[in-house]
Amino acid sequence: MSEQTLRLAIIIGSTRNGRFGPTAARWFAERAAERSDFTVDVIDLAEANLPERLIDDGDPVPEAVTALAPRLAAADAFVVVTPEYNHSFPASLKTAIDWYFDEWSAKPVAFVSYGGISGGLRAVEALRLVFAEVHATTIRETVSFPNFPDAFDAEGRPVDAIGPNGAAKALLDQLAWWARALAEARAKRPYSGSAE
Numbered sequence: 001m002s003e004q005t006l007r008l009a010i011i012i013g014s015t016r017n018g019r020f021g022p023t024a025a026r027w028f029a030e031r032a033a034e035r036s037d038f039t040v041d042v043i044d045l046a047e048a049n050l051p052e053r054l055i056d057d058g059d060p061v062p063e064a065v066t067a068l069a070p071r072l073a074a075a076d077a078f079v080v081v082t083p084e085y086n087h088s089f090p091a092s093l094k095t096a097i098d099w100y101f102d103e104w105s106a107k108p109v110a111f112v113s114y115g116g117i118s119g120g121l122r123a124v125e126a127l128r129l130v131f132a133e134v135h136a137t138t139i140r141e142t143v144s145f146p147n148f149p150d151a152f153d154a155e156g157r158p159v160d161a162i163g164p165n166g167a168a169k170a171l172l173d174q175l176a177w178w179a180r181a182l183a184e185a186r187a188k189r190p191y192s193g194s195a196e
Contacts, residue, residue, distance in 0.1 A: 005038065006037055007041065008079065008175075010042045011078060012044045012045060014081075016083075021083065022044065027157065028168060032079075037176050041071055051065070051095075052091075052095055054099065072100055073103045077179035078107065078108070078110070079111070080127065083114055083115055084122055087123075094130065104135065105193055106182050107179070108139055108175055108182060109127075110138070111143075112168075119145055119146035119148075120145070139171070142167070143168050
């Protein structure tokens with residue numbers, strides 16, 4: 001595994017009209033694509049159209065859920081791009097997490113957040129609890145953009161490139177370590193999600 005390229009799924013969590021998520025995701029995907037250790041798949045939840053209503057066991061799985069599953073399953077690592085809405089993350093993101101389990105399990109998740117004065121970090125802390133329940137490992141490093149409308153220029157680039165670029169490198173370095181470690185562990189012993 002150590003010589004293989006890692007598959008990174010970047011998930012745009014907001015589906016709101018006029019959202020900033022695609023701008024932040026595009027910038028971060030460019031940072032990841034500059035590296036030789038990641039291939040990038042950007043997943044926009046606004047395009048995935050996952051149903052809001054979950055199903056009971058035995059019910060047919062909606063087509064949109066089935067269509068997205070292979071992209072999540074193929075990922076070695078995830079970066080979730082999230083805003084902060086009312087001190088938390090968007091409902092569209094919770095819906096996406098809840099539709100899947102095995103696809104998240106024993107894989108690392110990192111966060112790029114944006115918001116007002118907190119830079120979306122309250123949403124990130126809430127997401128850590130949710131991802132723990134689906135057996136994903138969240139990493140410490142984050143990239144956050146406080147007062148995000150002023151943090152980016154008209155071309156969708158951070159006004160202060162040094163700080164965000166440094167944070168993105170630290171995040172990707174840590175994410176790559178965890179992605180390789182967990183992929184090697186899954187290859188040696190498939191993760192069951194329960195204690196044995």
